[in-house]
Amino acid sequence: MGLRMTRERELIVAEVDSFDGHFEPDELLDRMRRKNIRVSRASIYRTLPLLVECGAIKEAVYKDRKTRYERLIGRDHHDHMVCTECGGVIEFVSDEIERLQEAVCKRHGFGIAGHTLEIRGVCRDCSEGKTGASSAGRGNTNSDARS
Amino acid sequence: MGLRMTRERELIVAEVDSFDGHFEPDELLDRMRRKNIRVSRASIYRTLPLLVECGAIKEAVYKDRKTRYERLIGRDHHDHMVCTECGGVIEFVSDEIERLQEAVCKRHGFGIAGHTLEIRGVCRDCSEGKTGASSAGRGNTNSDARS
DNA sequence: GTATTATTGCGACAGAGTCTCAGTTGCCAT
DNA sequence: ATGGCAACTGAGACTCTGTCGCAATAATAC
Ligand SMILES: [Zn+2]
Ligand SMILES: [Zn+2]
Ligand SMILES: [Zn+2]
Ligand SMILES: [Zn+2]
Numbered sequence: 001m002g003l004r005m006t007r008e009r010e011l012i013v014a015e016v017d018s019f020d021g022h023f024e025p026d027e028l029l030d031r032m033r034r035k036n037i038r039v040s041r042a043s044i045y046r047t048l049p050l051l052v053e054c055g056a057i058k059e060a061v062y063k064d065r066k067t068r069y070e071r072l073i074g075r076d077h078h079d080h081m082v083c084t085e086c087g088g089v090i091e092f093v094s095d096e097i098e099r100l101q102e103a104v105c106k107r108h109g110f111g112i113a114g115h116t117l118e119i120r121g122v123c124r125d126c127s128e129g130k131t132g133a134s135s136a137g138r139g140n141t142n143s144d145a146r147s
Numbered sequence: 148m149g150l151r152m153t154r155e156r157e158l159i160v161a162e163v164d165s166f167d168g169h170f171e172p173d174e175l176l177d178r179m180r181r182k183n184i185r186v187s188r189a190s191i192y193r194t195l196p197l198l199v200e201c202g203a204i205k206e207a208v209y210k211d212r213k214t215r216y217e218r219l220i221g222r223d224h225h226d227h228m229v230c231t232e233c234g235g236v237i238e239f240v241s242d243e244i245e246r247l248q249e250a251v252c253k254r255h256g257f258g259i260a261g262h263t264l265e266i267r268g269v270c271r272d273c274s275e276g277k278t279g280a281s282s283a284g285r286g287n288t289n290s291d292a293r294s
Numbered sequence: 295g296t297a298t299t300a301t302t303g304c305g306a307c308a309g310a311g312t313c314t315c316a317g318t319t320g321c322c323a324t
Numbered sequence: 325a326t327g328g329c330a331a332c333t334g335a336g337a338c339t340c341t342g343t344c345g346c347a348a349t350a351a352t353a354c
Contacts, residue, residue, distance in 0.1 A: 108239065
């Protein structure tokens with residue numbers, strides 16, 4: 001049969017909606033625990049893939065081999081530059097790149113459902129020697145207007 | 148002191164060089180076991196990251212939360228379209244996209260070290276109803292000339 | 295040839311994510 | 325509103341990829 005809207009799922013969705021940026025399942029769990037919102041780890045791990053299927057969130061940057069999610073609803077599509085020094089993430093959009101992707105896929109008869117573009121490298125601050133400028137760098141997200 | 152060229156590392160490099168396409172560490176191990184080449188799992192897991200640092204291979208598509216590698220030496224850079232139906236992988240290159248990425252990064256003062264572009268969707272065969280055309284699709288790689 | 299020290303292999307370990315199963319609860323039909 | 329049932333939850337055991345510690349080994353430097 002169909003899915004059911006349970007109390008737990010409402011709580012999880014609410015929590016996901018309550019902030020921007022990237023998160024990992026266990027991170028979400030901790031956040032909820034600290035707020036005294038009781039939901040089991042299993043439920044979180046079971047719900048997030050459902051939200052991906054609904055298009056509410058998507059898997060984003062992988063770090064260490066942990067799945068990271070990112071809210072989609074209420075946010076524009078963007079891609080990522082990840083600094084290998086400080087771990088910082090710059091979000092960016094290039095309409096031209098998006099258009100070219102569509103063109104390439106069309107040529108292959110490939111129907112796009114989504115994509116992930118992740119550029120690895122060294123951000124300006126780190127390369128200018130402001131070592132650890134962005135500090136110990138626990139994935140601070142440096143949002144950015146479309147280019 | 149520096150690194151050492153050991154018998155084990157030679158064997159691993161030889162095995163990696165012996166085929167194109169993507170592979171996972173344990174896959175490589177099995178392959179070698181079957182050929183009666185004895186190298187410990189730990190050595191493989193320790194060597195592959197070194198090869199990444201040398202630029203001989205790189206981490207490619209993640210699948211299930213397993214690290215997948217791909218040989219770089221002797222192959223041109225390319226990106227991936229992954230079919231969500233059959234699991235097939237189409238490799239492609241768009242020089243324009245590559246160029247645009249450089250432009251965007253330059254604008255951000257971001258020094259590119261590498262990138263991963265993975266487009267998810269449905270390939271031609273699957274969308275034309277040739278369901279399972281590419282068969283049970285365990286990641287068959289459909290190489291392709293530059294577009 | 296000997297000293298030095300990186301590397302190997304093994305098995306123990308770590309941690310993200312999955313599975314099982316009994317108990318619960320949303321949902322639909324009556 | 326009530327009952328029935330399948331979907332869901334929570335707890336913990338489990339799986340599986342990847343890492344670590346340590347004693348034995350072997351590649352390099354002298
Ligand atoms: Zn994009
Ligand atoms: Zn983002
Ligand atoms: Zn590329
Ligand atoms: Zn490839």
